Amino acid sequence: MKKIAVLTSGGDSPGMNAAIRSVVRTCAYHGIECLGVYQGYEGLIEGDFKPMDARSVKGIINKGGTILKSARSKGFRTEEGRKKAHKQLIDAGVEGLVVIGGDGSFTGALIFNQEFNFPVMGIPGTIDNDIYGTSHTLGFDTALNTVVDAIDKIRDTASSHNRLFFVEVMGRDVGHIALNAGIAGGAEEILIPEEDLGLDRLVESLNRSRKSGKTSSIVIVAEGDKIGKNIFELKDYVDENMEGYDVRVSVLGHMQRGGAPSCFDRVLASRMGVKAVESLLEGETNYMVGLLDNSIGVTPLEKAIKGKSKINLELLRVSDIMST
Ligand code: ATP
Numbered sequence: 375m376k377k378i379a380v381l382t383s384g385g386d387s388p389g390m391n392a393a394i395r396s397v398v399r400t401c402a403y404h405g406i407e408c409l410g411v412y413q414g415y416e417g418l419i420e421g422d423f424k425p426m427d428a429r430s431v432k433g434i435i436n437k438g439g440t441i442l443k444s445a446r447s448k449g450f451r452t453e454e455g456r457k458k459a460h461k462q463l464i465d466a467g468v469e470g471l472v473v474i475g476g477d478g479s480f481t482g483a484l485i486f487n488q489e490f491n492f493p494v495m496g497i498p499g500t501i502d503n504d505i506y507g508t509s510h511t512l513g514f515d516t517a518l519n520t521v522v523d524a525i526d527k528i529r530d531t532a533s534s535h536n537r538l539f540f541v542e543v544m545g546r547d548v549g550h551i552a553l554n555a556g557i558a559g560g561a562e563e564i565l566i567p568e569e570d571l572g573l574d575r576l577v578e579s580l581n582r583s584r585k586s587g588k589t590s591s592i593v594i595v596a597e598g599d600k601i602g603k604n605i606f607e608l609k610d611y612v613d614e615n616m617e618g619y620d621v622r623v624s625v626l627g628h629m630q631r632g633g634a635p636s637c638f639d640r641v642l643a644s645r646m647g648v649k650a651v652e653s654l655l656e657g658e659t660n661y662m663v664g665l666l667d668n669s670i671g672v673t674p675l676e677k678a679i680k681g682k683s684k685i686n687l688e689l690l691r692v693s694d695i696m697s698t
Contacts, residue, residue, distance in 0.1 A: 397647040543630065
């Protein structure tokens with residue numbers, strides 16, 4: 375293999391730049407060429423490529439977002455689009471593709487491989503940590519630190535005014551961010567998609583906290599939580615059924631995706647990039663690199679796409695005990 379291309383696709387996450395840097399420098403280390411593809415699969419279809427050498431990725435390890443830009447491509451969902459993408463890669467002499475993204479991006483990569491027998495390797499980049507085959511996705515740790523920092527600040531105002539805050543964090547299908555950041559931020563309750571606590575139990579638990587002497591409370595709510603239709607309805611319900619608290623809502627939103635990657639994410643990205651390129655060079659294809667038991671390993675893309683990343687039940691118990 376003499377030339378590899380790398381792209382970022384789907385939602386961006388902190389650490390993607392560090393992963394691009396690692397892929398580019400690993401190629402340089404092994405004496406092969408690397409092409410950066412702009413705008414994810416959209417750029418693959420358009421042939422929006424740029425040769426990248428070791429120096430071209432200087433000064434990006436500490437930057438959030440992705441210098442290659444990311445996109446959601448409708449064209450790549452069609453056979454015609456993928457045919458064009460394949461032709462662009464062949465014309466450019468590319469022999470392997472590293473895709474940094476989430477499970478949607480991996481599904482596209484796998485279909486592309488099945489149609490054209492083109493070697494592909496995935497690096498999991500998403501803040502949600504919702505991918506099977508890795509204990510941590512790129513950006514998860516940074517997002518947790520961002521959320522904990524926000525909770526700490528919200529707590530200052532909550533305790534000054536005896537307020538109850540509902541804080542919404544990202545996680546449409548999984549509660550990893552809510553559960554971990556909730557414990558670290560000392561939340562009284564954590565509502566996640568995997569567990570339906572029930573509105574009555576929530577009010578009961580908040581009342582118990584109040585009776586035990588708490589004058590302010592923070593409840594972390596994952597976007598995909600099942601018990602309220604949305605966080606504002608949760609607020610209304612608690613407003614109507616609890617006395618004594620001034621209830622407020624804070625939706626953290628897209629700030630969770632930004633910021634300089636944490637040390638953990640930078641190291642993880644560097645390790646994953648090396649593994650992705652070296653796996654391609656060893657003739658492997660259709661794998662996702664991941665962190666398993668503190669070692670970088672690979673999981674078949676199909677498994678990574680279909681498997682469920684499970685919530686840590688021990689953390690749920692710890693969170694229950696901590697809210698006593
Ligand atoms: P995130 O977890 O942040 O949403 P993701 O990689 O899952 O990231 P998606 O929008 O689901 O994000 O997918 C990214 C891109 O991958 C899509 O815009 C599309 O181009 C491609 N893709 C997804 N599913 C398929 C598919 N079934 N066939 C072909 N391409 C696909």
